[in-house]
Amino acid sequence: MIRSMFEAFKNLFKPVHTVNYPATELVLPKGYRGLIEYDKEACIFCDKCEKVCPPGAILFYQPLEGEKEYRYNPWLCIYCGECVRACPKPQEALWQSETKQQSALKEDGANEGWFVWEAACKQSREDFKAAKIKNKSEESV
């Protein structure tokens, strides 16, 4: 009892354990799993990252002509790094940075905006397929 009172008195003069966040920056450890970053120049558009992503945070839009368009939802991402491990050109086309994602605001459209994009991607695939079949049948004629 006396010892615990002595401890309690000693604790009055100890430094605090907590950090004055956000005034003081948090120190992230080396190798912190942060945002996934992408380089369009190195990408070969194999879609492997899109297929392995557990939450489906990477989606490619397929236009009728030209390159696919990459889109990434940093708020849906779970930062597991599966996409980087699946990438045939890791560290060049796709890599994991140590930056921490800020919270989403309403205008970021983390949910609604992404659902629209998801539907657009699905539709673009179907359109592309239909156009391809149409082209083929026209060629054979």
Place this chain on the structure above:
Amino acid sequence: MKKTIQIPLGSQHISLLEPIRFKFECENEKIIGVDADVGFVHRGVELACTRSFEFKQVGYVVARVCGLCAITHSLSYTLAVEKLLGYVANDRIKYLRMLMVELDRIHSHMLCLAHTAENAGFEALFMQIMADRELVMDLQEAISGNRVQFDFIAIGGVNRDLTPELSALIHKNLELLSDKIDTLLGLFDNNWSLSLKYKGVGVLTLDQAYTYNALGPLARAAGLATDVRVETSDFPYEALGYTMVLESTGDIHARNFVRLREILNSIAMCRNIVDNLPSGEIQEKTKGKPSGEAVVRVEAPRGELFYLVRGNGQNMLERVRIKTPTFSAIPAMMEVFKGSEYADAPAILASFDPCMSCTAK
């Protein structure tokens, strides 16, 4: 006229971490009957595993069942799928997986001790243990790259390797932690106000533990020698200095002591793992798709975690069944409440270390 009154505890209550409801049938202050309801945080994880995700992604889904034992969930699932694929991990992978599971056990036990102290009215001790717990959380963050969701274990290995700097950090933090646990042992044993709330309160006898199928620290505090770590041979626990911690009284004090001494045992094992880490690849390619049925048991911090995985050679699994330690321990928990004072109920409940998100999933 009715002699008893019904007092509910939960589903929202100041002493609860997660929603659970107990209906106590009380005679004056004594509890004579208990009714429990646990399904408040149901999220349909089992069905999502078989409908929305391919088997390679499910490991990351089941890790989200519970924030505290994320690593045990993904480990059990991975072991089950590896059994179906006929893949046997090398020693380095096994050791790294064990390291994370044991670190997880340390921080989960510390959280339980902190909450038992808080529910017994000792707020300062709660703060102290939670501050000490940061040592382990920092280690896990440094090893896996994230504080809570580790995503460390994947099918065919682990995602990250242990560097020499990390080994040094592990030794340093565990050294600091083991001193603090020694002081806590003295505090939990000798502090007068804690002994009033803990000693002889919430007793589960050996007979009851056996009859109601108690497991984990709850059973070991009552003297029932049950631990999946010695019953299965998935990991070389015996070689790394595992000793079973047993107490005999079965009250809250005994449960706290089992946890504290298990932490010391886990610290010793972690040190052994880091010192004797074998060389080898940390990730290997697995081939094929799971077909057949596999059952895996892993000792989670709260007891036996049971996984059943059934596949039919497709990318989608047929069935994933998760049976968590808290769910299996509910009959034993309800038995402990009978005969104790209503005022002790929050402390008794915290000493079970119930994990409702695991149970309802």
